[in-house]
Amino acid sequence: MNKFLRLFKFKLYNRIGLGGIKSAFASPGLRIKATAIFLSVLIILCIFVIFLIFTMSMMYKSFVQSGGKDLYLNFIFIFAQLIGFFTLIISSFNSMFNSKEHDILSSLPVKREHIFMTSYVELYVSFLVSMLMIVLPGLGVYQYYEGFSLTFTLRALPGYILFPALPATVVTFVMFAVMIVAGRFKHTELISTLSGVALIVACFILYLSLSTGGSSYKQDDLAQSLIGNSDLIEILSKCMINVFAFKMLLGSVYEFLIGAIILIVIFATTCFITYFAGGCLYEKVMRLLSSSAGGRWTKTGRYRKSSVQRALIRKEFKLLLRSPTYVMNCIINVILGPLMMLIFGIRSYNKEAAVGEDIFSRITVLLKNNMNADYVICGLITALTIAVTAFGMVASTCVSREGSNFTVMQTIPVSYKDQIKAKLTSALIINLVCVITTMGVGGVLFGINFLPVLLGIIICIIASLSFNYIGAFIDVMRPKIYWDKESQAVKQNANGMISLLLCIVLMILYALPFALYVVGIIDSIVFVVVLTMIMEVISLILTRMMLFRLINNKEIYR
Amino acid sequence: MLELKNLTKCYDKRKTAAVSDINLKVNKGELFGFLGPNGAGKTTTIKMITGILAPTAGEILIDGISIKDDPIKYKKNFGYVSDTPNLYERLTGIEYLEFIADVYDVNSEARKAQIQKYGAMFDIYNALGDRIKSFSHGMRQKLVLMGTLLHNPKLWILDEPMVGLDPMSAYCLKEEMKEHCRQGNTVFFSTHVLEVAEKLCDRIAIISNGVIVAIGTIDELKAQAEDGNLTLEDIFMNVVRRQE
Ligand SMILES: Nc1ncnc2c1ncn2[C@@H]1O[C@H](COP(=O)(O)OP(=O)(O)O)[C@@H](O)[C@H]1O
Ligand SMILES: [Mg+2]
Numbered sequence: 001m002n003k004f005l006r007l008f009k010f011k012l013y014n015r016i017g018l019g020g021i022k023s024a025f026a027s028p029g030l031r032i033k034a035t036a037i038f039l040s041v042l043i044i045l046c047i048f049v050i051f052l053i054f055t056m057s058m059m060y061k062s063f064v065q066s067g068g069k070d071l072y073l074n075f076i077f078i079f080a081q082l083i084g085f086f087t088l089i090i091s092s093f094n095s096m097f098n099s100k101e102h103d104i105l106s107s108l109p110v111k112r113e114h115i116f117m118t119s120y121v122e123l124y125v126s127f128l129v130s131m132l133m134i135v136l137p138g139l140g141v142y143q144y145y146e147g148f149s150l151t152f153t154l155r156a157l158p159g160y161i162l163f164p165a166l167p168a169t170v171v172t173f174v175m176f177a178v179m180i181v182a183g184r185f186k187h188t189e190l191i192s193t194l195s196g197v198a199l200i201v202a203c204f205i206l207y208l209s210l211s212t213g214g215s216s217y218k219q220d221d222l223a224q225s226l227i228g229n230s231d232l233i234e235i236l237s238k239c240m241i242n243v244f245a246f247k248m249l250l251g252s253v254y255e256f257l258i259g260a261i262i263l264i265v266i267f268a269t270t271c272f273i274t275y276f277a278g279g280c281l282y283e284k285v286m287r288l289l290s291s292s293a294g295g296r297w298t299k300t301g302r303y304r305k306s307s308v309q310r311a312l313i314r315k316e317f318k319l320l321l322r323s324p325t326y327v328m329n330c331i332i333n334v335i336l337g338p339l340m341m342l343i344f345g346i347r348s349y350n351k352e353a354a355v356g357e358d359i360f361s362r363i364t365v366l367l368k369n370n371m372n373a374d375y376v377i378c379g380l381i382t383a384l385t386i387a388v389t390a391f392g393m394v395a396s397t398c399v400s401r402e403g404s405n406f407t408v409m410q411t412i413p414v415s416y417k418d419q420i421k422a423k424l425t426s427a428l429i430i431n432l433v434c435v436i437t438t439m440g441v442g443g444v445l446f447g448i449n450f451l452p453v454l455l456g457i458i459i460c461i462i463a464s465l466s467f468n469y470i471g472a473f474i475d476v477m478r479p480k481i482y483w484d485k486e487s488q489a490v491k492q493n494a495n496g497m498i499s500l501l502l503c504i505v506l507m508i509l510y511a512l513p514f515a516l517y518v519v520g521i522i523d524s525i526v527f528v529v530v531l532t533m534i535m536e537v538i539s540l541i542l543t544r545m546m547l548f549r550l551i552n553n554k555e556i557y558r
Numbered sequence: 559m560l561e562l563k564n565l566t567k568c569y570d571k572r573k574t575a576a577v578s579d580i581n582l583k584v585n586k587g588e589l590f591g592f593l594g595p596n597g598a599g600k601t602t603t604i605k606m607i608t609g610i611l612a613p614t615a616g617e618i619l620i621d622g623i624s625i626k627d628d629p630i631k632y633k634k635n636f637g638y639v640s641d642t643p644n645l646y647e648r649l650t651g652i653e654y655l656e657f658i659a660d661v662y663d664v665n666s667e668a669r670k671a672q673i674q675k676y677g678a679m680f681d682i683y684n685a686l687g688d689r690i691k692s693f694s695h696g697m698r699q700k701l702v703l704m705g706t707l708l709h710n711p712k713l714w715i716l717d718e719p720m721v722g723l724d725p726m727s728a729y730c731l732k733e734e735m736k737e738h739c740r741q742g743n744t745v746f747f748s749t750h751v752l753e754v755a756e757k758l759c760d761r762i763a764i765i766s767n768g769v770i771v772a773i774g775t776i777d778e779l780k781a782q783a784e785d786g787n788l789t790l791e792d793i794f795m796n797v798v799r800r801q802e
Contacts, residue, residue, distance in 0.1 A: 189648075302656065303670040311660030315646070315653075322648040404644040410610045412661045413633035555629065 004114045007105075011118050037494055040501055049137060056141040069146070073247055074237035076138035078210065080131040081167060081240060085203050087130040088123055088171040089196055090332075093324045094487035095122055096172070097179060097192075101485065102286045113279030120172060120274055127164040135160065155256055159246040162263040166242045169270040174199070176281050183288035193324040197335060204339045210236070242266060308414055312422035319401070320394065320426070325486040326401070330393040331430050337388040337438035341381070341445060374448055375525045379514045381442040382456035386507055389434050389464040393490055394427040396471030396499040399479035400489045406481045417551050420476065424468055431464040455529055462536040463510060469543035470506070471499040476550055506539060559713055559744040560584040560607070565616035567602050567768075575614070576602045577768045584746055584761075589739045591759035592748040595798060599768040600748035601641055604717050607746075608638045620713055634662070637706030641717040643698035651686035651693070651701050655708065662709035669708060676704045679730050695722040703731065707738075714738055716747035720754060732758055756790045764797055771797040 013019045024034040056076075063072035096119045105115045139156060143149070178199075182191040210232055237243050241262065248259025306314075320326050398420070402409055409419055435457055443453035474495045483489050490496065513531040516522045562582040568575045577599040584590045594600050605611040607618055609625050609632070618625060625632045646654060652673070659669040677683030680700040690698065699722050706714065714735070720728050735745050735758065749755055755762055756776060763773040772779055772793070779793050 303666050303673075305664070305666050305669075306660050308661055308663070311657055315649070315657050318653065319646060319648055404642075405646055407610055407640060407644060408646075411608045411633060411638050412658075413630050414661055415630060 080134040395468035398423040591755040591762040594765040637711035
């Protein structure tokens with residue numbers, strides 16, 4: 001046990017970088033920087049939590065109106081479960097199946113069960129954190145309306161801690177299965193990435209069907225469209241035994257006891273199974289993965305000359321797409337964008353009402369302004385698409401991803417500018433795919449005319465270009481080159497976060513004319529489009545200038 | 559061919575320089591050995607030559623071109639084999655070579671000929687279709703060597719190139735270094751293995767604690783030591799000890 005704790009502590013220090021954080025705050029030179037980063041993370045978190053609380057209270061009101069408090073609680077837990085699944089799948093790619101770390105650890109005199117359990121506990125904690133993001137504001141809102149009670153709060157505590165046991169185990173073993181299957185094929189990484197994406201999509205589709213029509217409640221307002229499929233929520237809350245048990249905890253004393261017993265039993269059995277079955281399975285999977293690392297791809301070269309730019313871009317795409325970690329962290333927005341549109345869009349088809357009866361048109365009705373609904377919906381879709389593209393991290397980790405190969409960048413006879421240009425081009429291509437599919441799906445599902453969709457696409461692309469410039473600027477300025485695991489280059493890299501923060505500021509700026517139109521201060525949509533575009537072009541020119549000035553400064557020696 | 563003028567590098571302003579005030583001239587067609595104990599400053603010097611590190615002071619010229627004046631032209635002149643073979647692990651061997659060939663502007667026939675020739679020579683041709691991830695240290699080293707030879711560089715810079723190579727490949731590499739010089743090119747390599755240097759080099763420089771303590775042909779060095787029977791090892795020990 002002692003060894004296990006030490007191993008876990010070691011991993012914690014490495015993964016979260018506790019050691020780095022400590023020394024950053026201790027050294028006087030870095031303290032200001034570290035505090036600034038800490039504060040900006042805090043601000044983002046606050047914005048996020050406020051947004052969540054706002055959404056939750058809206059949900060609560062609508063659920064109470066038409067379903068009941070019970071349905072609300074069920075929804076919260078199921079939602080948390082799905083979000084948790086999502087996190088688990090991504091973080092299992094990032095941490096659990098990292099063969100380099102496993103190679104080092106497995107040569108140490110440490111029990112294989114312990115090696116596995118440290119990874120498992122990591123997954124458990126990451127589920128816990130992402131679940132608390134939903135459940136804490138959810139229950140907070142609940143208590144705000146129902147009256148605060150200490151016993152309620154205390155009763156929820158064991159629930160938080162025991163709740164992740166089942167999903168963490170399920171995801172671990174599902175991922176084992178995925179890896180075992182993928183390891184048998186030549187294209188191991190590709191197959192495991194695709195299955196990971198498929199699992200994530202499945203989570204979303206489940207959420208999608210949770211929140212789509214089919215409800216027996218007929219109420220014609222915004223509340224209705226937020227509730228969705230109450231029947232499915234009921235069914236799921238009974239199937240997902242941990243959801244069922246958690247809700248029992250919050251009931252009468254009798255129910256509390258039953259719920260607690262169920263949760264403890266689940267916890268004990270899953271721990272038992274993961275400890276004994278997981279340990280040896282894990283080792284098998286890791287062995288399979290490391291032995292299948294070198295599948296043959298191309299036997300002979302093409303021996304065909306191509307331009308330097310094209311060679312660089314091709315290399316960039318190969319490195320990006322062949323790494324599950326990069327796909328999951330950097331370009332997952334290409335998949336999530338269209339999916340999100342589906343979630344909002346399919347509602348309107350499932351209901352017997354007209355096509356326009358969707359969440360966005362309800363918002364337009366609520367706003368009660370005499371304006372062109374088509375343009376307002378298109379504006380909302382555009383805003384959503386811009387937000388989705390801002391989450392892509394291809395540009396904001398472009399130099400960091402090179403890692404130890406940074407010396408290759410330094411010694412090849414290609415100017416730094418051209419190399420960054422190639423990276424920006426690949427980021428742009430991915431953004432193009434993201435924008436066109438997202439806007440396309442949105443446009444088709446909401447039945448918007450071609451012209452506004454086209455305008456929206458152009459606005460999105462210009463916006464995404466300046467986001468790329470900002471991301472590249474941050475990453476060129478302070479690339480994170482020393483890492484030994486791909487997830488450290490993308491996920492544990494502050495550059496993505498910082499550039500996202502800056503992009504959010506820009507996004508708010510871009511959205512200003514549209515917001516003024518919705519409120520009614522501006523009444524010409526042409527003016528809105530022109531104003532937005534002018535702002536975008538100005539910021540595009542400025543960010544581009546800043547980036548290329550920085551690159552010129554770093555040209556010879558970096 | 560390669561000229562270092564008053565080259566100095568301080569990693570940390572407070573500490574002593576890792577390389578201090580080096581002056582060195584490598585002539586065209588020479589096989590030049592750069593010797594020194596661990597931590598002497600060999601890698602630091604080579605990293606400055608290849609443009610990875612910026613010198614604190616001094617100047618570097620390859621073929622009369624300074625890196626500050628025309629970095630692209632400067633970099634086209636050399637091929638660099640680093641002391642740790644860093645490679646894109648997710649590419650296959652052949653993809654890496656094609657990438658390097660594209661970057662150095664090598665045409666199709668030349669690259670095909672070079673890859674087949676060196677692939678056979680280093681006995682790695684059959685593994686080129688595999689991901690670099692699966693390559694051993696020695697195979698990676700061979701791949702880097704092949705990559706740098708594709709464009710037939712005027713100056714071939716190698717940092718401890720024998721480390722990790724099997725005897726067969728080490729022999730091939732030595733032959734290839736000689737051959738490269740015979741074709742009128744220049745080779746500059748660092749090592750701490752004295753036998754290699756003694757057998758191969760036209761001229762050597764010994765660096766210790768960031769200072770060049772001896773330079774010249776082996777015969778010249780022996781003459782300087784006033785004892786014709788000394789081996790390179792003895793000379794090395796003498797100059798390094800004296801410097802300390
Ligand atoms: N990145 C670095 N930061 C600080 N000091 C360094 C760094 N790299 C090398 N040094 C120091 O510079 C000196 C020379 O190192 P190096 O050139 O790598 O030696 P070698 O001759 O073995 O290649 C050593 O004393 C080493 O500690
Ligand atoms: Mg060295």
